[in-house]
Amino acid sequence: MTTNELHLTKGSTANAQYALDIDPKRAGWAHSSLRIVELPPGGTHLFTTGDSEWIVLPLQGGCTVQTEGNEFQILGRESVFSGVSDFAYVPRDAQVQIASGAGGRFALAGAKCERQLPARYGPAPEVPVEDRGSGTAARQVRNFASADAFDCDKLIAVEVVTPGGNWSSYPSHKHDEYRPGEESELEEIYYFEIDGANGFGYQRVFPSREGGTDVLAEVRSGDAVLVPDGWHGPSIAQPGHDMYYLNVMAGPGATREWRICFHPDHTEGYR
Secondary structure: OOHHHHEEOOOOOOOOOOOEEEOHHHHOOOOEEEEEEEEOOOEEEEEEOOOEEEEEEEEEEEEEEEEOOEEEEEEEEOOOOOOOOOEEEEOOOOEEEEEEOOOEEEEEEEEEOOOOOOOEEEOHHHOOEEEEOOHHHOEEEEEEEOOOOOOOOOOEEEEEEEOOOOEEOOOOEEOEEEEOOOEEEOEEEEEEEEOOOOOOEEEEEEOOOOOOOOEEEEEOOOOEEEEOOOEEEEEEEOOOOOEEEEEEEEOOOOOOOOOOEEOOOOOOOOO
16 A cells, blocks of 8 residues: 555545544455544434444543443543543444534544444543653553453554654554464554644654555644554654554454564664
């Protein structure tokens, strides 16, 4: 795929329902999906989960999620930079309604799956928050649906906030082949928001094999980068503008696990 097919600028995948709509067919792979739905005050959105499990994650605002006889009140947040949010998990083969009295923007992180797990609420205080790295490589990782924090069949999703001027997704790493106990095979979506007007960042993906993915993208709020394979990172935040990204991952493995391989040239001297 070309850089233009892997760096999806704001609005380039929009349609009548979603501000961003990335499904496996659009991405050219088999498992991972991401949608962004924007609701006006009093707005509702209905969707069928199909063969995928989904997490409804507020980016801005709160909502009510109804599915299969369950109703979850999601408090949400003012913005992705204001803190961790609560969320709702909805299973495959279900009807879902999202309603928001005040309006807002909501991410739907999805993965094709086999098991139909129960719908559940994810409280914000139970989200593990990790300060990763140090110095100019310091960032905050919110492991709301990491493999060891919240039960899903295939879906793995986390949020990262990188202070302005810092690098994250570093050392560069990959997860594009199955090596038992060492590396998982996972497709990944990066969705970006930048704090402040006209802010930007950079995302690098480079080949781990001949003919592999090679992208250097200037990213802005609402952009996404697809990572079907390859070493990815660093993610670089413009000085003075914190950078947020939502990572959505899934793959063909029999077990749901996040195992990565660091680039051997990028780990020396890293703390």
